[in-house]
Amino acid sequence: MKMRVAHAKRRYKNKVYSTPLVVTSYRDEKGIARNKTLANLSKLPDFIVRLVEEGLKSGDTDLLDQYVRVTDVTADETIEVGPAFVVLSILEQLGIYEQISEHLPPKQTAAVLSILVERVTSGKPLSVMAQQRVFPEEGLAFLLNMDQSPALNTWYAALARLEKNREAILKNLFDRNQVATEVFLYDITSSYFEGDSCPLGAYGYNRDGKKGKKQVVIGAICDEEGCPIWVDVFKGNTSDQDTVRQELLTLKEKLGVQKFTFVGDRGMITNARIEELEQEGWWESFQYITALKRKEMMGLIEDETHPIQLDLFDHQNLSEVCHNGERYVLCHNPMREQQDGETRERLLAKTEEKLKNIEKNVLAGRYKKRDVIAKRLHRWDNRWKMARFFDCKYDERKFQFQRREDEIARYKRLDGCYVIRSNVSRSDHGTSELRDRYKDLKFVEQAFRTMKTTDIQARPIRHFCEPQVRGHIFACFLAYRVIWEIRQRLAPVLERDCDTQRCDAGSLAEVWRHLRKIEIVKLQANGKTYLKMTSIKAYAKRLLKMCKTPTLKQILSE
DSSP: OOEEEEEEEEEETTEEEEEEEEEEEEEOTTOOEEEEEEEEOTTSOHHHHHHHHHHHHTTOGGGGTTTTOGGGOEEEEEEEOHHHHHHHHHHHHHTHHHHHHHHSOHHHHHHHHHHHHHHHHOSSOOOHHHHHHHGGGSHHHHHTTOOSOOOHHHHHHHHHHHHHTHHHHHHHHHHHHOOSOOEEEEEEEEEEOSOSOOTTOBOOOOTTOOTTOOEEEEEEEEETTOOEEEEEEEETTOOTGGGHHHHHHIIIIISOOSSOEEEEOTTTSOHHHHHHHHHTTGGGTOEEEEEOOHHHHHHHHHOTTSSOOGGGOOSSSOEEEEETTEEEEEEEOHHHHHHHHHHHHHHHHHHHHHHHHHHHHHHTTSOOSHHHHHHHHHHHTTTTSOGGGEEEEEETTEEEEEEOHHHHHHHGGGTTEEEEEEOOOTTTOOHHHHHHHHHTTHHHHHHHHIIIIISSOOOSOOOOSHHHHHHHHHHHHHHHHHHHHHHHHTHHHHOOOTTTOOOSSOOHHHHHHHHTTOEEEEEEETTEEEEEEOOOOHHHHHHHHHTTOOOHHHHHHO
16 A cells, blocks of 8 residues: 655635645546545644655655554654754864864763863853763764763863863864964963862952952963964963963974964063063064053153154054164054043042142141151152142142143043054064054954853853863863854854944854754654654755755764
């Protein structure tokens, strides 16, 4: 008996209704072809109707349980596989999967892959303990063909072993995916703990604005396109400039880069660090691009022997001066102009308040002697580097002051200004190119922002053993490497319009929401289990194609 699924259509109130039926064809006594209805499938979900239809076309009549009992087909469970499939595919293409499986045993590999998938795709990632509990229900467990979760100790050991092989993994990934670049961007950030038992944790300059919290310092190197290539973790009280030598050695000795330009923020490549490395001969082979601290910039402006002078700053055009073999590019940032002006006015007001208090005490006779007045004045007049903007006169029982409005107006020209310092030759980088390379540090800042807040949520750090803390941060770094790659591939739908600030995909979170609709359904019929993938909508197919993933049907068949 040959069966098929037919759709009986009827019209009612200008609408067409379709009823799926299991039918078979036969000829009556007169030889006329007729159809006989064996079952009505209208009460079954659409995916089961499609499964029955495909099964009948392929001749798989066992699915119907004696041809007619289709109501015995039940959906056992559904598994979201879309996001995990995309992340796993990209991990394989980048060579991260291969490196992890090469250095870690199978169960630990599965644990690390689960952590990476969770960090990349989840808006609020679970802790390792929670991941261990839910692992068998996740799409990654299905794709890895694992029905049991590794023991919890295995997950923690996996992070420690991942950190143990960090340098080897990063070196192999660098060699595999290396691009022709001689510019490397470096910056650091910090991440705080909610405890104080980790040996790495220490009190230091907290970039998260969390007072009273121990922290670790994280340093990351990216290439000139922003692709992350290296990460290091330092004790929480490590200063910016103390990490520079180690990262220079990383590029030279661990990654084998023979010639490069090192771009660092103004807080790490200081004048003292440059002189120290210069004496060691570093800058004979390597070059640097950095910026002066505002205090250093102000010091050079006030130094009459230095070519950087106040009148050279232009809010519209770049200016460049050379001094002792170094280039200084005078730049202006309009977005910082208002902020600098507000900061100066706030400090002027604080200084003026202190001076008024001295004046009040002198008039009241509490400060009489000249030395006492001078002592009080010198305690406050330059506390916030504002002494140049006040003209103060004092003597026995006398004190008066006034603002130097001409000097304030003169220095107002420095609002939003900064100075880039470099030893790169003009033949390698022009004036504007130096400025652009320094501004490329935004790529490292984006990496830290993604790791700590927007996507990966590296905080809070739920580990207290040093190898596990380092492994956790390394896992978050690898997760960012995946996100960076996905953003490159999905750039056509993630790039925002300059005017409307809209994009086709909305955000990466919305991309994962679309891909979560790709599910595997486990069906039970006649004591057998059937796997059926839900239909993939056109937009999800487009996303999969842009991510350059293999076909899901191939994975399902395997």
